[in-house]
Amino acid sequence: MTPRAGLLPRAVLPFLGILALALLLPFSGNDYWALIATRAAIYWILIAGLNLVVGFAGQLAIGYVALLTLGAYTASVLASGTVTPEVPAFLALAAAAGIGAVFGLVVGLPALRLRTFYFAMTTLGFATIVTQVALAWQDVTGGGIGITGPAMPPPFDTAWSFFYLCLGLAAVVTWMTGNIARSRFGRGLIALRDAEVAAEASGISKPALLVSTFLFAGACAGFAGGLFAGLQTYITPDAFTFELSLLFFIAVLIGGRGSILGPMLGTILLTLLPEIAAPLAAWSTFLYAFLLLVIVLAMPGGIASLLDFAGRRPLPAHRAILPRAAALEALLPARPEAAPLNLAGIELRFGGVRAIDGVDLEVRPGQVHGLIGPNGSGKTTTLNVICGYYEPQQGRMALGAAPLPAGMPQKRAGLGIARTFQTPRIIGEATVLQNVMVGGSIQGSSSFFATLLALPRPRAEEKTIEAQARLALAAVGLEGLAEARADRLQHSELRFVEIARALMLRPAFLLLDEPAAGLSAEEIRRLGALIQAVARQGTGVLLVEHHADLIFDICDHVTVLNLGRVLASGTPADIRSHKEVVSAYLGA
Numbered sequence: 001m002t003p004r005a006g007l008l009p010r011a012v013l014p015f016l017g018i019l020a021l022a023l024l025l026p027f028s029g030n031d032y033w034a035l036i037a038t039r040a041a042i043y044w045i046l047i048a049g050l051n052l053v054v055g056f057a058g059q060l061a062i063g064y065v066a067l068l069t070l071g072a073y074t075a076s077v078l079a080s081g082t083v084t085p086e087v088p089a090f091l092a093l094a095a096a097a098g099i100g101a102v103f104g105l106v107v108g109l110p111a112l113r114l115r116t117f118y119f120a121m122t123t124l125g126f127a128t129i130v131t132q133v134a135l136a137w138q139d140v141t142g143g144g145i146g147i148t149g150p151a152m153p154p155p156f157d158t159a160w161s162f163f164y165l166c167l168g169l170a171a172v173v174t175w176m177t178g179n180i181a182r183s184r185f186g187r188g189l190i191a192l193r194d195a196e197v198a199a200e201a202s203g204i205s206k207p208a209l210l211v212s213t214f215l216f217a218g219a220c221a222g223f224a225g226g227l228f229a230g231l232q233t234y235i236t237p238d239a240f241t242f243e244l245s246l247l248f249f250i251a252v253l254i255g256g257r258g259s260i261l262g263p264m265l266g267t268i269l270l271t272l273l274p275e276i277a278a279p280l281a282a283w284s285t286f287l288y289a290f291l292l293l294v295i296v297l298a299m300p301g302g303i304a305s306l307l308d309f310a311g312r313r314p315l316p317a318h319r320a321i322l323p324r325a326a327a328l329e330a331l332l333p334a335r336p337e338a339a340p341l342n343l344a345g346i347e348l349r350f351g352g353v354r355a356i357d358g359v360d361l362e363v364r365p366g367q368v369h370g371l372i373g374p375n376g377s378g379k380t381t382t383l384n385v386i387c388g389y390y391e392p393q394q395g396r397m398a399l400g401a402a403p404l405p406a407g408m409p410q411k412r413a414g415l416g417i418a419r420t421f422q423t424p425r426i427i428g429e430a431t432v433l434q435n436v437m438v439g440g441s442i443q444g445s446s447s448f449f450a451t452l453l454a455l456p457r458p459r460a461e462e463k464t465i466e467a468q469a470r471l472a473l474a475a476v477g478l479e480g481l482a483e484a485r486a487d488r489l490q491h492s493e494l495r496f497v498e499i500a501r502a503l504m505l506r507p508a509f510l511l512l513d514e515p516a517a518g519l520s521a522e523e524i525r526r527l528g529a530l531i532q533a534v535a536r537q538g539t540g541v542l543l544v545e546h547h548a549d550l551i552f553d554i555c556d557h558v559t560v561l562n563l564g565r566v567l568a569s570g571t572p573a574d575i576r577s578h579k580e581v582v583s584a585y586l587g588a
């Protein structure tokens with residue numbers, strides 16, 4: 001399943017089907033089902049938020065039961081009136097969501113620094129602390145004896161009416177996460193998960209995006225906690241087990257990353273399984289572990305990939321990349337003469353290795369500037385310095401008269417500097433169109449909150465970004481593959497997808513790192529024409545390449561690096577006849 005789930009009415013049908021089945025449940029006449037179905041709806045409210053953290057952002061948040069616990073105790077304590085004056089149940093639920101959001105952020109913040117397992121351990125540690133506090137803080141929580149959950153006011157005070165309430169709230173949360181999933185925020189999250197440097201180069205700010213996501217997921221979890229306490233009617237710390245936390249986490253994994261329908265089905269499955277097969281209830285931890293193993297080994301894409309019929313459709317066998325100049329001109333309106341990009345005396349050492357040793361370079365708008373040299377001569381490092389990934393120890397960079405500060409790669413997109421990578425950095429599980437739309441992230445200015453609610457502005461922004469992405473795909477000659485999963489494309493096609501993504505910035509400067517590597521002769525010819533067409537629109541192109549023919553055919557200026565130093569700089573004709581260049585790089 002690709003993250004575009006929910007975009008088409010067809011993708012909404014399964015959700016409507018599940019909703020219709022759920023609405024019919026009361027006709028079963030079995031009140032026990034009210035309990036199970038309500039539990040599933042409450043779990044889903046938590047898991048829908050967690051899905052953005054785990055399934056979209058790829059953060060291993062295992063201990064989300066902590067936020068359920070916090071929400072449950074907040075709502076119960078406020079509604080019971082033992083510590084404060086008695087608070088109405090719905091207000092208590094809102095407070096639970098607020099506490100959930102705050103602690104969702106607190107427990108999420110380490111993810112900005114810690115990687116994978118260390119972050120997972122932090123969330124688990126937090127879960128243990130919360131349970132211990134609930135046990136020890138007897139005056140407020142009732143300790144091991146517990147506390148009554150919030151009683152729902154009429155008409156939500158019967159089992160089935162409470163179920164309808166939870167179902168309605170679950171539907172709202174599903175809609176909200178769907179809005180995020182198919183927005184620049186959802187694409188940003190999966191880009192951070194699968195192609196972090198490309199996300200940064202597209203101007204996506206990891207801290208800002210993760211903070212919003214943690215706040216939302218925490219609010220969902222806290223709110224679910226309040227409802228959970230209402231369902232249990234009485235809560236003790238024993239109700240919030242590690243097993244429950246595992247259920248939440250595994251429901252997302254079983255469901256499949258970057259999907260909403262999959263984790264929803266995973267939640268229903270994991271809630272129902274122990275009930276349907278009662279003897280299994282005692283084995284639930286074993287069952288979860290077993291399911292996890294099956295997923296990891298047999299179907300890493302989860303339920304969503306099983307249901308992704310469109311993603312398995314064969315792609316046309318004989319297809320060609322045919323860039324279209326007209327689409328490029330529509331995407332990149334010719335820009336008036338802009339300022340050049342200057343590097344002066346740049347030095348960068350990695351320990352004892354002088355990767356760049358006093359490099360001067362000027363990339364002019366509207367020109368193709370080739371950067372060539374033997375392996376290890378410092379070409380990619382130079383690109384990385386321009387893009388802010390490395391901070392040079394010496395030297396100055398400037399965009400016209402304005403200094404270009406070192407570092408801060410996510411700010412480069414805003415300055416009109418776009419790039420591609422030596423190895424394409426692509427989100428394999430997303431469609432080609434989604435990948436290209438990642439490049440348009442900074443064009444959207446509406447907030448996470450406005451996007452959650454699908455307000456008109458974010459919807460209009462999405463339409464614009466999509467239209468431009470289709471134009472960018474037409475410009476590079478891949479519009480026919482817009483809906484294909486990116487991991488099904490050939491290597492050469494991925495190179496053009498990266499260029500389309502970079503063009504989404506309508507860049508003043510486009511830095512290409514070996515774009516011709518792995519391309520056929522015909523594809524290299526088309527690539528050359530495309531690069532020249534981009535430059536004609538006023539963009540300055542810095543082209544790192546080993547294909548000498550391409551460099552000499554299309555460049556206006558060439559700089560040759562050797563051992564981190566500029567060996568020669570001039571027109572292609574100057575370079576071809578430069579003795580040292582010929583002996584150090586080009587060969588006789």
Ligand SMILES: Nc1ncnc2c1ncn2[C@@H]1O[C@H](COP(=O)(O)OP(=O)(O)OP(=O)(O)O)[C@@H](O)[C@H]1O
Nearest residue numbers: 350353354355373374375376377378379380381382
């Ligand atoms: N992160 C790093 N840590 C240590 N050394 C590095 C790092 N990145 C690059 N280098 C070293 O810096 C030098 C320049 O590397 P760079 O990748 O810029 O060369 P290049 O000209 O792009 O080579 P190629 O054509 O093989 O891509 C090499 O000696 C490389 O080993």
